[in-house]
Amino acid sequence: MTKVAILLSGLRFGGAERVSLNLAKAFKEKGYLVDILVLKKTGELIETAENDFNLINLECDKTFKLPIKLLRYILKESPKALISTFWKLSLISCLVRIFKPSMYLFCVEHTTPSKAIFIPTYLFFITSSLFYQLSSKVICVSTGVLNDVKKHSVCLKRKLSLIHNPVYPPKTISFSESKQKTKLLWCGRLDDPKNPELMINSIDLIDKNLGLSLTFIGDGPQMNSLKKLTKEKRLDDLIIFEGYLEDVYSKIGNYDILILTSDREGLPTVLIEALYSGLYVISTDCSLGVHDIIQDGVNGMIVPCGDKLLLKNAIIESIGKKCDGSFQSNTAKKFLPEFVIEEYISLMSS
Missing domain, CATH: 3.40.50.2000 (Glycogen Phosphorylase B;)
Structure with missing residues (x-):
């Protein structure tokens, strides 16, 4: 062989x-x-x-x-x-x-x-x-x-x-039928290039009455400082830190919107995985590779890097968008x- x-x-x-x-x-x-x-x-x-x-x-x-x-x-x-x-x-x-x-x-x-x-x-x-x-x-x-x-x-x-x-797409796909997208997901390594702090600072600006929740999946050197920041901003009830998961796909389909806050990337795999799972995606404009994945305003949104206010606005706008899981998944087929x-x-x- x-x-x-x-x-x-x-x-x-x-x-x-x-x-x-x-x-x-x-x-x-x-x-x-x-x-x-x-x-x-x-x-x-x-x-x-x-x-x-x-x-x-x-x-x-x-x-x-x-x-x-x-x-x-x-x-x-x-x-x-x-x-x-x-x-x-x-x-x-x-x-x-x-x-x-x-x-x-x-x-x-x-x-x-x-x-x-x-x-x-x-x-x-x-x-x-x-x-x-x-x-x-x-x-x-x-x-x-x-x-x-x-x-x-x-x-x-x-x-x-x-x-x-x-x-690879997930072995089985079950798309969310929720009309109001309130479950936010951040997935990746908790380090400087991924800028997870931006995620916390952005959600802190959003009206808590909207009923949003945010889950971090991943581990890394910023874990403790992010937990501290969450506590300081009194967001303990909204933010969950899952830590490292070997099988991300087992969880990713439970959410509505995946958010990438990186300052630099090549081709962000997590965006592709989220699309396969039918999620709407929001990403910072951290590389032209993001544009290979996201058609801005079609299957997701792209915002400038490091801007917590524009990220907040994108999240609020995305909550009410109609999102066809099958359509989202089909936009990622070229990565099979x-x-x-x-x-x-x-x-x-x-």
Whole structure:
């Protein structure tokens, strides 16, 4: 059987990690053997990866150890393709491919480099323009990411491909029939880039007599400070913190509106999952990838980043909107894994 390897730093509960496992599942369904390579065996998704795939811990506590360990793996296992999901890992993968040029290498860019905080834009420009030439393709998960990589690199255009993240719909879908949409959901990692504090500050501006409730699903470094803020604003009766849930779909269909408050994103998976579940969606304009998902005023609304007043207005406007769950779900069909995986397989055949 043909083998494909997916390289990740770890398997925490994050968008890039989740869609990487979705991609692995789609390859497996097509009859491929899939190895999940991690630098360290950490994160909430480790158990899922171990149950479904061959999880290989490269045991790299320092990144400089990765080239040798990755090369040993590639020479021993000979995967037909290696899919690398983060910039630093992709640079190393490009170098390693020199010793195995017959292997396809797909470097996946999930975020716009101009907004990434973990790498200066000039450094991305230099390294991507040089090292990514050694890849088979650079996969950009949204139109915004594609355009930004083009802008911040040279001589890379022929290497770039737009392939959306694969997102599975829930196994069973039961759309809410509620006329008044009062159950709000925020889902993701509770950290600075996601800006969950904006959600609390916005709902604090809304008349409590509207009967809204807000649930946070996810965990992260801001959990305690958000709970403190909730208490300070006397919103304890309105806001619930569920924490991390392995099966988000088991809960997401119980809500009416999903809200994304991020300051930056690539292609926000949670918006797609919400649409599959028939929810109306509201998002900050945190990337052009949002526009790949939301048709503003049709299946959701887009508001400026960081503006609690405009977010509040969007929530109030959305409460009374008619929302056909089946229509919402159909707007996300282009992200179905059965379509996405064919694009990868096509690249592996070229």
